[in-house]
Amino acid sequence: MFSTLSFLARANVVNRLTRSDPAKVARLRETRFRKLLRAATRSPLYRDKFRGLDLARCPLDALPTLNKHEAMARFDDWATDRAVTLRAAEAFVGDFANVGRLFLGKYVLMHTSGSSGQAVILVQPRAAVDLLFTLQMTRGNATGDTGVREAYRKFRNPARLAIVTLKEGFYPTGATFEFYPRQLRHFVHLRRLSQTDPDLIAKLNDYSPTVVTAYATALQELADEFEAGRLKLPGLKHVVNNSELLTEPARERLLKVFGVPVFNNYATAECMHLTTGCPTDPGMHVNADWSILEVVDADNRPVPPGVTGSKVLLTNLANTVQPVIRYEVPDRVTLATAGCRCGSRLPRVERVEGRGQENFWAHRGGEWVRVDAFIIKAALNYCTDSFDWQAEQDEPGVIRLAVAVLPGRELDVPRLRFRLDEQLALYGLRGLVRIEPRGVSRIAPDPRTGKVRRSICRTGPAETPR
Structure with a gap:
C-alpha cells in the first residue's frame, strides 16, 4: 500500500508540471542534466569525450555528440557500470528464456531492430522504465486527472489497457512491458496481445479495453475492423500509437473512426519517455523535465520552431547507467510554433517525418x-x-x-x-x-x-x- 501511495504522490507532481511555468521545468531539467554529467564521468567513453570541459558549467551545445556506431564500437566503455559488457549483453539477449528477467539482476535490456542501419543494445535502470509508465499513465491520460478522487475512481473501476504489438521479445516495447510496475496494477489492468494472433478481434471484444496501444499499422487494421462492425469497443476512452510513424491523415482517420482522442507518441529506444501524445492537436509534447530534444540541421546547429530539422540530438536524463547525451538520431522533426488546446505548457513537436537518411x-x-x-x-x-x-x-x-x-x-x-x-x-x-x-x-x-x-x-x- 505504501508503494502505491508513493506512486500517487509522484504522479500528481509529474502531471502538475505540464501546466507549470516553463522556467520551473527548465530549472528541474538543469539539475538533472548536471547529475547525469557527473554520472557520465564513470564511463570511459564519456571521460574521453568530455576531457577538458567544465561539466559543472558548460552549456549543452559545448558537449560533443554521440552516434550509435561510435557507441557500439566502444560498448564496453559506454556504461557507467563496468560489469556491463557487450559479450554479456549479447549472451543475455541471445537466450529467449531471459525475456522478463533483469540483466545482471538489476537492468532492463533491449535491442533496436536495426531497420535504419546498425542495431543497438540498450541498458536501462529499472527506475527509468518505471518513469516511462508513470509519464504515460499521467500525461498520457485523456482526462488529465491524477488526483486522489480520480485514483479512488480507478481503484474501484480500473482502466483496461490492451497492448497490441508483437509476441514477447527484447524489442523495446516488448521488453518494457515485461516490467509493468506493480503499483499501477491497482488502477490499470493490462492485457498483452499479438497483432499476428488470428483471434485478435475476438480477444479484444472479450476484454473490452478502455485504452488500446499499438503500432500505427495495427491501429489502421483495427479501425477497418471497427468500421466493419466486427470489433466492438463500447468503453473505449482513447487510443495510443507507439513506436511507428503515424501520418497526420492516418491520425485523423483514427480520430474519425474511433471517436476518441488519439495519442501519437514519438520516442526512440534510447529515450522511450521522450514525448507524450497531445490529446487535442497534432503532434506530441516533449517530457522536457526528463529529456532534452534538440532539433538541428546537418551541422548540429539548432533550427527554430516551424522549421524541419535534418536530425535530432537526444539526451535522456533518466539513464545514468548507459548515458545518452546529445545522441544523434536521423529523424526529421518540426517543433510547433504555437500552443495547443490541451493546456500543456511543455514544448510540442508538430510533426515527425521519419528518418533523414531515407x-x-x-x-x-x-x-x-x-x-x-x-x-x-x-x-x-x-x-x-x-x-x-x-x-x-x-x-x-x-x-x-x-x-x-x-x-x-x-x-x-x-x-x-x-x-x-x-x-x-x-x-x-x-x-x-x-x-x-x-x-x-x-x-x-x-x-x-x-x-x-x-x-x-x-x-x-x-x-x-x-
Missing part, C-alpha cells in the same frame, strides 16, 4: 545523385485520400510508390504524378527520376518488426547501408 538514388553523368524521400512526402501532402505509403527502388532513377487510400476512395494518380513531378523539378531532379504511383488498400508491415518500412532502397553507392 534516400533513393539516381545517376547523373556517371555519378550517384541522392534523392531524398522528403520529395515523396511533400507530394503526398496534397493527396488527401491517402493515409500511408511505401516506396521501393531496385534500379537507379526508378521508384515504385504504393499509396494506401482511405476505404471507399480511389487514388487520383494523375494528380499525384503532377505533384511528384513538381517536387522533382523543384529539386532539379526532373528527367533523372521516375516515380510510379499506384493505389493499394493497405501497406503490409515488416514481419520481423511489425512496422511498415516506408523507404526500401536496394541500389546506390556501395557504402550505402541497405
